[in-house]
Amino acid sequence: MSSAVTAGGRARRRTAPTRVPYAFLTPAVIFFVLFLLLPIGYTVYLSLRREHVSGLGLGAGARKEIFVGLANYRAALHDSELWRSAGRVLVYGGLLVPTMLALALLFALLLDVPRTRWRRFSRVAIFLPYAVPAVIASLLWGFLYLPSVSPIQWVLEKVGVHDVDLLSSTTIYFSLANIALWGGVGFNMIVMYTALRAVPREIYESARIDGASEVQIALRIKIPLITPALIMTGVFSTIATLQVFSEPTTLRPLTNSLSTTWTPLMKIYQDAFARDDIYSAAATSIVLAGITLVFSFGFLRLLQARAFGQER
Amino acid sequence: MSTVRVPAPPATSRRILRDPEAGPARSRPAVGPTIVLLVGALYCLFPVAWVLIAASKSTAQLFHSFTLSPSTSLFGNIGDLSSYEGGIYWRWMANTALYAGVGALLSAGLSGLTGYTLAKYRFRGRSTIFNILLAGVLVPGITLAIPQYLLLAKVGITDSYLSVLLPSIISPYGIYLSRIYAAAAVPDSLIEAARTDGASELRIFGSVAVPSMLPGLVTVFLFQFVAIWNNFLLPFIMLSDDRKFPLTVGLYTMLNQGNTTPALYTLVVTGVLLAIIPLVALFLSLQRYWRIDLFSGAVKG
Numbered sequence: 001m002s003s004a005v006t007a008g009g010r011a012r013r014r015t016a017p018t019r020v021p022y023a024f025l026t027p028a029v030i031f032f033v034l035f036l037l038l039p040i041g042y043t044v045y046l047s048l049r050r051e052h053v054s055g056l057g058l059g060a061g062a063r064k065e066i067f068v069g070l071a072n073y074r075a076a077l078h079d080s081e082l083w084r085s086a087g088r089v090l091v092y093g094g095l096l097v098p099t100m101l102a103l104a105l106l107f108a109l110l111l112d113v114p115r116t117r118w119r120r121f122s123r124v125a126i127f128l129p130y131a132v133p134a135v136i137a138s139l140l141w142g143f144l145y146l147p148s149v150s151p152i153q154w155v156l157e158k159v160g161v162h163d164v165d166l167l168s169s170t171t172i173y174f175s176l177a178n179i180a181l182w183g184g185v186g187f188n189m190i191v192m193y194t195a196l197r198a199v200p201r202e203i204y205e206s207a208r209i210d211g212a213s214e215v216q217i218a219l220r221i222k223i224p225l226i227t228p229a230l231i232m233t234g235v236f237s238t239i240a241t242l243q244v245f246s247e248p249t250t251l252r253p254l255t256n257s258l259s260t261t262w263t264p265l266m267k268i269y270q271d272a273f274a275r276d277d278i279y280s281a282a283a284t285s286i287v288l289a290g291i292t293l294v295f296s297f298g299f300l301r302l303l304q305a306r307a308f309g310q311e312r
Numbered sequence: 313m314s315t316v317r318v319p320a321p322p323a324t325s326r327r328i329l330r331d332p333e334a335g336p337a338r339s340r341p342a343v344g345p346t347i348v349l350l351v352g353a354l355y356c357l358f359p360v361a362w363v364l365i366a367a368s369k370s371t372a373q374l375f376h377s378f379t380l381s382p383s384t385s386l387f388g389n390i391g392d393l394s395s396y397e398g399g400i401y402w403r404w405m406a407n408t409a410l411y412a413g414v415g416a417l418l419s420a421g422l423s424g425l426t427g428y429t430l431a432k433y434r435f436r437g438r439s440t441i442f443n444i445l446l447a448g449v450l451v452p453g454i455t456l457a458i459p460q461y462l463l464l465a466k467v468g469i470t471d472s473y474l475s476v477l478l479p480s481i482i483s484p485y486g487i488y489l490s491r492i493y494a495a496a497a498v499p500d501s502l503i504e505a506a507r508t509d510g511a512s513e514l515r516i517f518g519s520v521a522v523p524s525m526l527p528g529l530v531t532v533f534l535f536q537f538v539a540i541w542n543n544f545l546l547p548f549i550m551l552s553d554d555r556k557f558p559l560t561v562g563l564y565t566m567l568n569q570g571n572t573t574p575a576l577y578t579l580v581v582t583g584v585l586l587a588i589i590p591l592v593a594l595f596l597s598l599q600r601y602w603r604i605d606l607f608s609g610a611v612k613g
Contacts, residue, residue: 020513021433025441028426031482036448039459046462107352110345117346124599125353128360131595132588133542135560139567139584140359143366143577148375151362182356246544246560253568265545272458273549285458289451296450 040289046282047072072283082284085264088173092263093241096177101233103181104188109218111189112196123193127186134183138250141179146254167255179247184240188233195229196222235299242292245269264288360588367585371578389582396566396579403555404562405587408541410473411558415480416537420529423483423536427490428521432498442491448484457545464550475550476558480540486532493528494521530601541591559587 052066076082107126111119129137145166147153156164166175199222207217223230245265252258260274261267265288272281366374368386377383393401430442460479464470498521506516522529544560551557554565563583570576 017513018435021429021435021438024425024429024433024513024517028422028445028482028487029441031422031478032445032448032484035460035479035482036451036456036484039456039463040451042463043459103352107349110349113342113345115340115342115345116349117341118350122349122353124596126349126356128592128595129356131538131591133538133544133560135544135564136584136587137359139563139580140363142567143581144359144362149366151380154380182359185352186356246542249544250564250567253570268458269545269549278458278462281458282462293450 043282043285046279047286050279068279072279073287076280076283076287079284081261082264082267085261085267089242089244089263092173092177092244093238095173096180097234097237097241099177100181100185100188100237101230104185104233105192105223105230107185107189108192108196109222111193112218112222113214123190127190129183129185130187132183134179134246135250137179137183138247141175141182142251142254145175145251167251167257169257172251172255172257176244176247176251180241180244184237188237191233192226192229195226199225231299231302235296238295238299239292242288242295360592363581363585363588367582369578371575374578374581375574386582389578390586393579393582393586397554400554401562401579401583401586404557404559405590407473407556408558408560408587411476411480411547412537412541415477415540416533418477418481419483419486419536420533422481423486423490423532424494424522424525424529425517426487427492428494428498428517428525430487430491431494432500432503432521445484445487448482449488451484457543457549460546461549470550471552471556473556476547476556479546480536480543483532483536483539486536489532489535490525490528493525497528498524527601530598534598534601537594559583563587 048067048069049065050068050072051063053063107122110116111123132140144150144152147165150166152166153164156162165171203225204217204221207221212220243265244263248258248262249266252260260270264284268281268284268288271277271284362380365380365382367389369377369383370385370388373383373385426445430438456479461470461475464475469475502520502524503516506520511519541558541560544564547558547561548564551561554562557565563580566576566580566583570580
């Protein structure tokens with residue numbers, strides 16, 4: 001290769017070109033703007049407006065959109081049904097999230113016990129429901145709850161418990177939480193188990209020499225070490241819980257216990273499509289998204305404090 | 313990612329310490345943990361076993377025979393399901409494969425290109441762009457569906473394949489994973505060598521970066537596949553033509569009609585079974601890509 005060529009076109013090629021990265025990022029930025037930023041911006045815009053009907057609402061120009069400031073937010077926050085739906089989701093989440101995380105942690109720790117048998121089988125089996133989408137899982141469990149076909153009902157009858165309605169207005173919380181537990185416990189277990197596997201085994205050895213039992217090692221060493229993974233799974237589970245929609249919507253045809261506004265997101269859907277009030281729906285969406293963000297940021301702050309605070 | 317490597321103690325000290333993962337202790341199985349895990353596995357497999365049994369029953373048997381005794385109507389039920397409204401079930405299946413498969417493929421490609429660019433190029437605004445994209449992880453995905461509908465309605469492309477496909481392509485989490493994966497798996501020396509050989513930047517991405525990042529990209533693909541296939545609200549809102557439905561929305565509408573026509577319950581049960589099979593197969597065959605470390609994003613393949 002002659003030095004003349006190197007000094008010419010080739011030399012410029014050697015260093016990373018300056019315009020290429022921007023070109024490579026363009027598609028992602030376009031999609032991000034079109035399907036994330038723009039919808040959010042449009043929702044904020046709609047949430048500040050309302051359709052104004054003048055006179056009888058007939059004729060051109062009788063209906064027009066006007067700016068109403070925070071009126072939609074005030075209305076949303078004063079809507080008792082929104083708070084009731086939020087309350088229901090809190091009960092549901094209060095049942096689901098701690099149970100799911102505790103079980104996932106238990107399973108992950110047991111998978112990490114070296115002498116446990118059939119680990120691979122159990123791991124795959126418990127993770128498998130994650131592949132089943134919430135709607136299909138709800139259909140599946142919905143049939144298992146339905147008195148006329150339910151094996152659960154059959155077992156309960158056999159042990160002398162009669163007339164248990166798994167879809168009544170109180171048991172529905174447990175029944176719904178169970179569907180989400182079934183679908184989510186395996187995923188969380190895998191996340192925690194992966195974190196456990198990343199810990200060098202040698203750390204446990206000195207504890208074993210000191211005579212610590214496996215339970216003590218789990219409680220005193222393993223759980224503190226995987227705290228970041230625990231908090232992350234907590235964040236993701238909480239976010240998913242606040243947005244619950246598919247499970248109750250799918251079970252609705254099977255029971256009268258679920259209203260059309262059972263969860264906040266179902267209420268937003270009702271406002272937008274059944275009542276044709278996109279302005280209220282937009283304001284409520286922003287409120288829900290805001291609460292979700294506060295939750296995630298709160299958890300992430302906690303994560304940073306726990307994960308990095310100890311090192312200082 | 314465990315970049316810290318603790319040196320393994322020499323073999324002799326290992327034997328003295330009786331590492332429980334090796335040596336005689338291995339032969340004593342931990343009974344308690346094994347049983348608890350098997351109970352968990354049973355709980356997770358039980359509904360799948362039930363649906364397999366239930367799908368083998370005729371409508372009368374579904375409601376009147378013992379719930380756990382199988383019957384012989386499975387193929388009859390599949391036949392009935394296949395002829396339901398001119399075989400629309402299989403169309404839903406194909407639609408699902410299209411939405412989730414093509415959507416996840418495009419998403420993995422876009423995430424890969426974006427993550428690679430953010431990891432391997434130095435340019436002005438790099439960290440700003442990354443942080444803005446990353447903030448998208450915290451945006452509650454499902455609450456976006458209604459605004460996305462309102463926007464697409466303005467453009468007039470709701471009730472089309474694109475209306476479900478396009479919003480599924482951008483994945484902040486996929487970009488995040490890809491960036492970490494590109495930083496760890498694509499050697500700078502290979503990029504430099506390719507550049508010296510005069511390869512174009514796009515070609516370097518295609519022939520150097522993609523092969524090195526492939527396991528990570530498969531994980532991104534799987535994540536996005538499950539996310540799209542799980543997202544009920546988006547197609548539920550966007551689509552009104554039942555010939556464009558994915559399986560989830562299709563089966564939901566069938567269940568809704570089942571209130572008045574109990575025979576549809578049998579078809580829904582059969583439909584649920586047939587929907588689960590391909591997914592479980594995909595899942596099991598790509599199982600090793602599911603070792604996820606959410607915190608560092610590392611994938612231990």
